[in-house]
Amino acid sequence: MENVLVIGATGNIGTSAVTAALRSKRQVLAVVRNQKSGEKLVKNVGTSEGITFVEADVVSDTGIKGVVEQVRAGKLPAFQHVFTCVGADYIPVALKDITPAQLRDNMARAFDSNFYAYRETISYLLEQGKPATYTICTGAMGDLAIFPLPAMTQGPLYSMATAASRENAETNVRFNEIYLAMRVEVDEEAKEHGVTTASEFAAVYEGILSRPEIRSSRVNVVDNGDIKDLKYETKVLDPQAFLRGINSQN
Numbered sequence: 552m553e554n555v556l557v558i559g560a561t562g563n564i565g566t567s568a569v570t571a572a573l574r575s576k577r578q579v580l581a582v583v584r585n586q587k588s589g590e591k592l593v594k595n596v597g598t599s600e601g602i603t604f605v606e607a608d609v610v611s612d613t614g615i616k617g618v619v620e621q622v623r624a625g626k627l628p629a630f631q632h633v634f635t636c637v638g639a640d641y642i643p644v645a646l647k648d649i650t651p652a653q654l655r656d657n658m659a660r661a662f663d664s665n666f667y668a669y670r671e672t673i674s675y676l677l678e679q680g681k682p683a684t685y686t687i688c689t690g691a692m693g694d695l696a697i698f699p700l701p702a703m704t705q706g707p708l709y710s711m712a713t714a715a716s717r718e719n720a721e722t723n724v725r726f727n728e729i730y731l732a733m734r735v736e737v738d739e740e741a742k743e744h745g746v747t748t749a750s751e752f753a754a755v756y757e758g759i760l761s762r763p764e765i766r767s768s769r770v771n772v773v774d775n776g777d778i779k780d781l782k783y784e785t786k787v788l789d790p791q792a793f794l795r796g797i798n799s800q801n
């Protein structure tokens with residue numbers, strides 16, 4: 552049975568990815584920061600069946616590296632898919648009020664961790680030589696910047712996803728970015744707040760896992776209609792055509 556490594560597994564989006572993996576008859580290797588976070592995931596998903604938990608510090612550059620070393624040593628199950636969605640503060644602070652410490656902490660949690668996740672797992676997926684996927688979740692906040700702090704962590708993730716899409720365009724790894732432009736929360740909280748549930752949103756990742764034609768793409772999720780009917784576009788642009796497009800607008 553295939554395994555999905557989920558990094559950021561205990562959050563709103565991670566819970567959704569775990570649900571998608573289990574619904575698609577795969578098992579999950581969930582990276583959690585501690586037992587309490589693991590218990591939160593089990594409560595929100597509704598089961599621990601099919602989930603192997605591993606504790607690691609995802610913000611450190613050695614956290615996921617250690618997980619992959621344990622997989623290589625046969626101490627943890629092999630994985631064929633990675634989903635990453637570590638996030639930080641979702642709060643409205645004006646640009647001028649963001650402290651240097653707040654900026655560093657949020658970039659470390661919401662960007663560095665997702666970069667380390669990619670850096671430490673991609674070679675492993677490539678080495679397998681078999682069909683594999685890597686999926687990252689970003690958000691429209693990066694373009695809207697209504698909350699500047701979480702917005703600024705998204706910009707570098709977009710660029711990272713473009714680079715990964717380009718670098719894996721012809722490898723065994725289907726890299727994709729989910730660009731989410733609506734609010735998703737774990738089921739209980741979503742129902743309370745009238746937003747989309749993690750269980751509903753799980754259909755997006757199920758779709759990506761099951762459709763080999765979706766690769767090196769951004770999957771845009773703007774409303775509930777986009778959850779079942781996936782809208783995607785390539786992230787690998789031809790540089791010359793891109794520059795001609797810009798020049799023709801000027």
Ligand SMILES: NC(=O)c1ccc[n+]([C@@H]2O[C@H](COP(=O)([O-])OP(=O)(O)OC[C@H]3O[C@@H](n4cnc5c(N)ncnc54)[C@H](OP(=O)(O)O)[C@@H]3O)[C@@H](O)[C@H]2O)c1
Pocket residue numbers: 558559560561562563564565584585588608609610636637638639660661688689690691692701705731732733734735736
């Ligand atoms: N939810 C949405 O509607 C939405 C929309 C658009 C984009 N996104 C993007 O999706 C990503 C995840 O969002 P989310 O709503 O799932 O966030 P979330 O519920 O806050 O979850 C964040 C995840 O990161 C982990 N994490 C954060 N800081 C950590 C630390 N210092 N050490 C270890 N783990 C840490 C959390 O672990 P713990 O559970 O242990 O705290 C949790 O697993 C973000 O990049 C966000 O911008 C989300």
